[in-house]
Amino acid sequence: MKHLSEKIKKHEHTKMHMDNCLKFALLGKANIATQLDDGHRLCIRRHNDEVDKNRYILSKLIDCVKFCGAFELALRGHDETEASENPGIFRGLVNFASSLDAALKEHLEGATVFRGTSKTIQNELLDCMLTVVKEYIHEEVTAADYIAIQADETSDVSVQCQLALVLRYIDRYNVIQERFFEFMPIENANAENIAQALLERMSALIPPKDKTKLIAQVYDGASVMRGATGGVQRKVMDVYENAHYVHCYAHQLNLVMQQATSKIPKVSTFFSELGGFCAFFSRSPKRTSVLDDVVGSRLPRACATRWNFHSRSVNTVYEHRDDLLKCFKTIQDSGNFDAVTAREAGGFVRMLEDDTFCFFLQLFHKIMPHVDMLFQQLQKRNIDPIFIKAAISKFADSIRNIRSSIFTVQEEIPAAKRQRTLGPAEQHRIAIEVCDTIWAQTKERFAFTGHLVSSTLLHGELFSQHAKTFPSAALNATVEAYPMLNKARLKTELSLVYENPEFEKCSGAVPLYQFFMENNLQCTFSETVNLLKILITTPMTSAESERCFSTLKRIKTFLRSTMSQERLNALAMLSMEKKIVKDMPNFNNKVIDRFATQKERRAKFLYK
Structure with a gap:
């Protein structure tokens, strides 16, 4: 007892005393985090299980929409009620899929919050699918060295002018692609409106610093698109100086x-x-x-x-x-x-x-x-x-x-x-x-022939001839048309190409380009590869807008008056770019993620 005070002070500084003080302070108070941990994990597990189920059902619905779009089938019917004998292809396809899938059948029979077969859901799924594909194409365009645009205007049954836009470029796998991008509505098909619509779209696709990437523009069918002084091609060239106007040679007579x-x-x-x-x-x-x-x-x-x-x-x-x-x-x-x-x-x-x-x-x-x-x-x-x-x-x-x-x-x-x-x-x-009109328009169309002359530099059949007499005139015309090329280096590279019999076996620009890429010669023959990219990207013999024109007509046939512009674009994209939809990894998941974040939804589609 004599040293109690001293011993107490010493005990207060020990670890055991401090631990006991802590326990005494928390005596009677529960650890909420410990108690909630099991419940929280259980809640997350239940939420994710529900998300798994909802995403599976939505993926099946997306597959049905993809099927209808790929084969250009009308989604809607005249009567989509449960008792209808002709509910439309989409509803009929969903019902058929449910007969083969127990989970889908159970969902359709018991769903109260989210069923997924309404017209609104169809439109939202189409919109999300269109956005996902366009983002994919945008990524390819950004990675491409050169781009050509092809456009064609036509009117639908409601006399609404539609401008079909197609992008041509070499993708990341060194394959030439012609991608349908969209149908743009034009109130009045004059040069001013068409040029404005195209320039707005191209400004979103091509950053200002990459304006030289646009090397060609092709228009087939719209008379107002041509015109050296006031046509669409002139207005586009004022912004993109390398975007040479190339008419469609396969349809030259028609034009x-x-x-x-x-x-x-x-x-x-x-x-x-x-x-x-x-x-x-x-x-x-x-x-x-x-x-x-x-x-x-x-x-x-x-x-x-x-x-x-x-x-x-x-x-x-x-x-x-x-x-x-x-x-x-x-x-x-x-x-x-x-x-x-x-x-x-x-x-x-x-x-x-x-x-x-x-x-x-x-x-x-x-x-x-x-x-x-x-x-x-x-x-x-x-x-x-x-x-x-x-x-x-x-x-x-x-x-x-x-x-x-x-x-x-x-x-x-x-x-x-x-x-x-x-x-x-x-x-x-x-x-x-x-007679005057035919002559004037023909002269205007052939005002730029640089791409034709440039193509003669890389014709395999002419290599032996070029080896004896170098085509200096064609080289000068090529560099004048495409100033981004280095003339001196290009001449040296072409001289070597003409003298080497290995290159003569490549008939055509695409096989020659593939030969360079497969053998990792793109650095050694950099200017020749750039010229090949320009020639391959430039649409010399066909206008892809022809294909878009016919597909637009078929789509308009089965959805004449009830289709909005968004549905038209999405259905056309699913039809014309079905290969992208088929080959894109995790396409359905990307569509579901966009669908889930598009707006606040009662059904759960995002994992915790």
């Missing part, structure tokens, strides 16, 4: 003729009437049999998705005009055909006897062969600036000769039963306008 007809109503009417001939016979084997018996020659069938201005149509009707008259009169007077057929045949008889129709038939019969000849000449591999200039000059002389012989054309029109809907002076004026 020139369409430009001529788009501004001249009488000529547009003529081609519309001309297309009626093959349409009349294509709808009935009975009519075709009469055509075979009387004429002995089939009319070339018009393409369902393009304006048909093939020279065969003009030539066939012109050369067999008398036989066609006899054929239509036979159908009209035989009494073996229904009233509608007889009435249409009578209309064609009056058309073939019409002075104006015969005048334009004769005029275009003279023009068509020259346009076809120019097209064939510019498809040759061995061309140079001098050859192109000579071919265009020869075409110009031919058009001028036709223009000066308009009165001669008038005199050759069959005189029988002339019905003068247009006087000679008006016919003469329109014919001159047609």
Whole structure:
């Protein structure tokens, strides 16, 4: 007891005393974290189990939407109630899938919060799928060295103008890709609106520092898109200086003729009437049999998705005009055909006897062969600036000769039963306008031919010739068209390519490019590889917008009035880029994550 005070002070500094003080202070107070730990883990486990179930169900619904989109099937039906016998393909496909999947069937029968088959969910899933694919394409575009855009405008059944946009580039696997990107609605299809829509979209895809990546622009079908001073291509080049305008060589005839007809109503009417001939016979084997018996020659069938201005149509009707008259009169007077057929045949008889129709038939019969000849000449591999200039000059002389012989054309029109809907002076004026328009538009389209000349540098068939005489003129034209290339280094590399027989075996730009990449020669032949990338990216022989045009027509057929712009874009993307949707890893999970974060949802789709 004598040393108690001293011992207490000493004990207060010991670890045991401090631990006991702590326990005494917490005596009667529960450890909440310890108590809640088991409950918290159980709650998370239940939440994640529910998320697993919801994500599985939503993945099956996404698969059903992907199936409908890939095969261009209408999602909705007229009556989507449970008792409906025709609920639509999407609902029918979901019901069929539920018969094979017990979990999906249980969900559809017992779901109260989230069922997943409503129109709203369909639209939201389509929107999320579209966003995921566009982000994938955007990543590829960002990684690409060069890009070309292809655009085509058309109108849907509600006369709403749609601009189909396609991007062409070499992807990360060194494969050339032409990706459909979207349909853009245009209120008024003039140069200003179309250029503004394209520039807005390109500014989002290509950063300002990478403006030189856009090296080509292709437009097919829209007359306002061309124009050296005020057309879309000029407005785009003002922003992207390397975006050379390249017309579609595969549809060169269509473009020139369409430009001529788009501004001249009488000529547009003529081609519309001309297309009626093959349409009349294509709808009935009975009519075709009469055509075979009387004429002995089939009319070339018009393409369902393009304006048909093939020279065969003009030539066939012109050369067999008398036989066609006899054929239509036979159908009209035989009494073996229904009233509608007889009435249409009578209309064609009056058309073939019409002075104006015969005048334009004769005029275009003279023009068509020259346009076809120019097209064939510019498809040759061995061309140079001098050859192109000579071919265009020869075409110009031919058009001028036709223009000066308009009165001669008038005199050759069959005189029988002339019905003068247009006087000679008006016919003469329109014919001159047609010739002037064709020549002006042809000259404008071939203003840039640098890509054609550049392609001759890397034709394997010409390597032996180039090894003897280096194509300096073609090299100068190439560097002038694409100033990002180093002329001196490119000349050195090409000289080595021409002398090495290994490169001669590669027929075409794509095989040659693949040879460089597979053998890791892209650093050694850097400028040649850059030139190959430019040539491969530039659409020289086909316009991918043709494919988009036909797909747009098919999609619009089954969703005419109930489809919003977002549904149109998403369904078109699922149809045209089905390979991306199929090959993209974790596509369904990416769509579900975007779907879950799009807005606050009662159903749980995100893990804790």
